[in-house]
Amino acid sequence: MRPIVEFAAVTRAYGARVALDDVHFELLPGELTFLVGPSGAGKTTLLKLINREIRPSSGRLWVAGMPAHQIKASRVAELRRRVGVVFQDYKLLPRLTARENVAFGLQVGDLRVSDEEARDRSLDALEAVGLGDRGDAYPHQLSGGQQQRVAVARAVVGQPQLLIADEPTGNLDQETAWQMMDLFEDIAAWGTAVLVATHNVEIVTRLQRRVLTLVQGRLVRDQPAGRTGRMAWLASS
Amino acid sequence: MAGVLVKGRFPRRRLIQAVATNLVRHLFGGAARSWARNIGSTAPALGSMTLLLLMSGLVGLAGFALHNLEQVESGQASLLHVYLRDDAKPPDVASLWRHLLSDARVAGVTYVNKDQALERAQRIPGLPQLADATESNPFPASLDVQVKKIDDVAAIDALVRYDVAVDPVYPTSYDKGAYQRIQAVLFGTAVAGFALLGLLGFVAVTVTMNSIKAAIHARRDEITIMQLVGAPRWMVRGPFVVEGAITGAVAGVVAGLVTFGLTFAGIAAASGAFTRFAPGVTVTVAAAAAAVVLLVGLGLGSGSSLISLRRHMET
Numbered sequence: 001m002r003p004i005v006e007f008a009a010v011t012r013a014y015g016a017r018v019a020l021d022d023v024h025f026e027l028l029p030g031e032l033t034f035l036v037g038p039s040g041a042g043k044t045t046l047l048k049l050i051n052r053e054i055r056p057s058s059g060r061l062w063v064a065g066m067p068a069h070q071i072k073a074s075r076v077a078e079l080r081r082r083v084g085v086v087f088q089d090y091k092l093l094p095r096l097t098a099r100e101n102v103a104f105g106l107q108v109g110d111l112r113v114s115d116e117e118a119r120d121r122s123l124d125a126l127e128a129v130g131l132g133d134r135g136d137a138y139p140h141q142l143s144g145g146q147q148q149r150v151a152v153a154r155a156v157v158g159q160p161q162l163l164i165a166d167e168p169t170g171n172l173d174q175e176t177a178w179q180m181m182d183l184f185e186d187i188a189a190w191g192t193a194v195l196v197a198t199h200n201v202e203i204v205t206r207l208q209r210r211v212l213t214l215v216q217g218r219l220v221r222d223q224p225a226g227r228t229g230r231m232a233w234l235a236s237s
Numbered sequence: 238m239a240g241v242l243v244k245g246r247f248p249r250r251r252l253i254q255a256v257a258t259n260l261v262r263h264l265f266g267g268a269a270r271s272w273a274r275n276i277g278s279t280a281p282a283l284g285s286m287t288l289l290l291l292m293s294g295l296v297g298l299a300g301f302a303l304h305n306l307e308q309v310e311s312g313q314a315s316l317l318h319v320y321l322r323d324d325a326k327p328p329d330v331a332s333l334w335r336h337l338l339s340d341a342r343v344a345g346v347t348y349v350n351k352d353q354a355l356e357r358a359q360r361i362p363g364l365p366q367l368a369d370a371t372e373s374n375p376f377p378a379s380l381d382v383q384v385k386k387i388d389d390v391a392a393i394d395a396l397v398r399y400d401v402a403v404d405p406v407y408p409t410s411y412d413k414g415a416y417q418r419i420q421a422v423l424f425g426t427a428v429a430g431f432a433l434l435g436l437l438g439f440v441a442v443t444v445t446m447n448s449i450k451a452a453i454h455a456r457r458d459e460i461t462i463m464q465l466v467g468a469p470r471w472m473v474r475g476p477f478v479v480e481g482a483i484t485g486a487v488a489g490v491v492a493g494l495v496t497f498g499l500t501f502a503g504i505a506a507a508s509g510a511f512t513r514f515a516p517g518v519t520v521t522v523a524a525a526a527a528a529v530v531l532l533v534g535l536g537l538g539s540g541s542s543l544i545s546l547r548r549h550m551e552t
Contacts, residue, residue, distance in 0.1 A: 051465065074470065081467030091462055107259050108468040114255035154466070 001028050003062070004162045004193040005050060010059035010069075012045055012217075019045040021217040022059070027195060029161070031225075032188035034204045035197040037214035043197040046214065047164050050195070051083055052076050064161045081109050084155030084192075086165035090147045092139040098126060098150045099135035105154040125153035129183055145176035152183055156192070163187055165196045169203065181207060263472060268479035275452050279484055282441070282448040286488035286537065289437040294496030294530040296430045301522065302515035303423055309516060310419050315387040318349075318410035319380040319397050329402035330380070337382055337397070342389040347381040354379060377404055438537075445484060445541035449477055450549045460550070474550065478542045485538020492534065493527035500526070 003026035012020040020042045027033055035043050048054045049061060052068045061068045064082035071079060092101050102122035107113050113121075126135050129149040139147055148168060155163055165184070169177035181203055188194045198204065204211055213221035272279060319337075321330060330348075337346045349357070354376035382397075384390050394411040397403055453460065463473045500523035503511050511518070 077464075077467045077469045079467075080465060083467075085465050091458065091465075093459055093462065105462070105466040108263060108463050108472060109466045111256045111259040111472075112252055113259070114251065115258065117255075158466070 002065075003027060004029055004064055005195070006060075006062040008060040008062075010049065010056045010061050012042075012049060012054065013057045018217050020049070020056075020214075023214075023217075023219045025212060025219060025222055027162070027193045029193055030188055030191045031210060032184055032194045032207075033196070033210040033212060034207075035195055035212045035214065036199070036201075036204060040216075041214040042217040043214055044166060045217075047085075047166050047195070047197055050162070050164055051085055052079050077109075081158060082161050084158065084160040084163040086148070086151050086155050086163065086168045088167035088170040090139070090144075090151045092147055092150055092154075094139050097136050097138055098131060098142065098146075098153075099123060101139070101150055102126060102154045102157050106157050109158055121157055122153070125157040126150070128156075128186075129153045130179075143176075144171050145173075145179065148172060148176075148180060149183065152180070152187075156187055161192065163192055163194045165194070167197060167199065169198060169200050174202075177203060264475045264479055268476040268483060271452060271456060271476065272480045272483045275448070275455060278451040278455075279448045282445040282484055282541075283488055285437070285444045286441040286485060286534065287491050289434070289441040289537075290488050290492030290530045290534050291495050292437055293434055293533060294492055294526050295499070296434060297529070298496070298500060298515070298518055298523065298526050300427065300430060301526075302518050303426065305517035306515075307419070307423055311387055314415065314419075315384045315390055317382040317384055317390055317393055319382055320377040320404040320407055320409065321379060321402055322404050323351075323377060325378075325402040329400075333397065333400050333402045334380060337380065337393075340393070340396070342385055342393060344383040344385045346383075348378070349381055350378045351376060377407075441537065442541045442544070445481060445538060446545040446548075448484070449481055449542045449545035452477060452480060453545070453549050474543075474546050477546055477550075478539045481542025481545075482535050482539040485534035485536065485541075486531065487534075488538070489531035489534020493530040496530055497523045497527040 005025075005027040007023045007025050010020060010023045011018065023046070035046065037043055045054070049056055049068065050063055052063070052071065056069050059069065063079055066075070066079045066082070068079060092098075093104065096104060099119070099122045102125050103118040106118050106121060123132065123135055126132050126149075129152050131146060131149050131153070134142060134146060137146075139150070142150065148171075152163075152165075152168075155165075163184070168184075169180055172180060177200060184194050184196060185207075208226050210225045211221070211223045212219060213223070319333070334346055334348065337343050351374050355374045358376050382393060384393055390411060391413070394409050398408045399405075403409075460473055500518065501520060503515075504518070504520060504523075
């Protein structure tokens with residue numbers, strides 16, 4: 001199976017400070033992977049590299065078949081249409097309803113999508129995240145968990161090959177966080193690679209999925225699914 | 238295996254319709270909404286650009302009139318009146334005429350007798366009283382020499398000044414510094430006009446750039462989302478360019494209407510005097526100037542936005 005994401009000796013420095021150092025790993029379709037590490041370990045930098053918000057200082061990085069380390073600025077939008085992104089602060093447009101937010105993501109990414117198609121697909125996506133009846137609600141009328149679900153619907157409505165999420169449960173209570181993880185598992189089950197950066201230890205340990213651990217910019221552990229218990233680091237050494 | 242949404246092939250007409258609808262909505266609709274929402278921060282740009290365009294329109298029309306005036310003056314300055322002695326013998330006059338006609342620098346020579354000179358003087362403002370003050374005709378006969386190039390007028394003057402047929406006291410109409418003085422005044426006026434327009438242009442572009450910068454700041458969340466969902470660069474930047482163009486167009490329409498209105502009022506109120514002081518400036522020319530002002534406004538607004546986007550929007 002061809003990897004969706006491939007990091008090969010990727011290093012990213014901000015001036016003299018090295019945020020990511022010689023990182024190697026691959027993500028396969030349908031794989032739900034957690035990215036963990038202390039604050040400042042390089043998690044956000046790694047996600048930004050995947051979405052081509054920044055370029056690597058050295059190394060090669062392939063995302064959904066595109067060389068993110070060398071593509072021109074004019075092709076960045078094409079790469080981003082293959083990657084769905086979910087943020088801790090949701091980033092919904094307050095003047096648009098839930099359905100319009102999802103459709104907005106679809107139509108600005110692809111002008112060929114008609115209003116009817118955008119409406120149908122955005123309602124399908126909202127239905128899939130359990131918000132089929134809240135399409136006409138504005139973000140301020142929704143709870144944090146519901147807003148995050150809308151953000152997930154917007155991220156997946158374009159059927160990306162990869163979904164990345166930066167602290168998606170950071171603003172949610174534990175119960176809602178678990179619902180969000182169920183959603184990510186469902187998305188991965190349909191073949192989309194999902195990479196979730198999180199500090200939520202309970203979720204990571206209980207879900208028993210693959211875990212990438214970053215410390216001071218280095219990928220210090222890559223624990224396979226089902227081997228993420230307290231002694232799991234033994235398996236990755 | 239990823240879930241696949243199976244879509245039927247869209248008829249081409251519906252595809253074009255969908256693309257056009259989305260383009261209008263995101264490019265023009267978004268820009269118009271944002272422009273209306275940010276009218277407060279756009280007002281200074283709108284005001285300075287309107288002032289600039291109005292000044293440009295009026296200075297442009299004044300420049301056009303001055304250019305035409307210069308052409309008239311140039312034509313008059315290259316017409317040399319060679320005044321003949323009252324007692325000049327016809328063979329001497331004919332000889333001088335032939336001599337002038339054979340000169341390659343001369344375009345034509347016309348003989349004006351004393352009666353024609355008097356008649357002409359009576360048409361010149363201020364001279365009828367002088368012409369009527371005496372019973373005798375004080376105006377001499379002349380040879381009116383049309384010189385091809387204005388720079389050769391001095392040489393032709395030197396050629397005829399001491400001819401036996403020419404009046405020794407007041408030989409020609411040549412005034413050495415007159416044309417140069419007119420040119421100096423026109424040049425000075427043009428430089429001052431361009432300097433003023435340059436200053437106003439700088440102010441208008443700077444203020445417009447700042448208003449676009451404010452618009453970018455106000456819509457930064459929307460911009461971020463558009464960029465992250467894979468909107469092409471032109472689609473993220475396009476609404477801001479359109480927003481700048483709207484500012485320029487509104488300023489252009491106002492300035493164009495005022496330019497046209499003022500010129501039209503001037504023509505209607507004092508057509509004779511207006512034609513003399515601003516030759517060539519007609520209603521058609523005023524309408525053309527208004528159209529140019531509008532186009533310049535569009536260009537200036539969208540250009541300022543582009544510069545601002547290059548400086549302030551991250552990719």
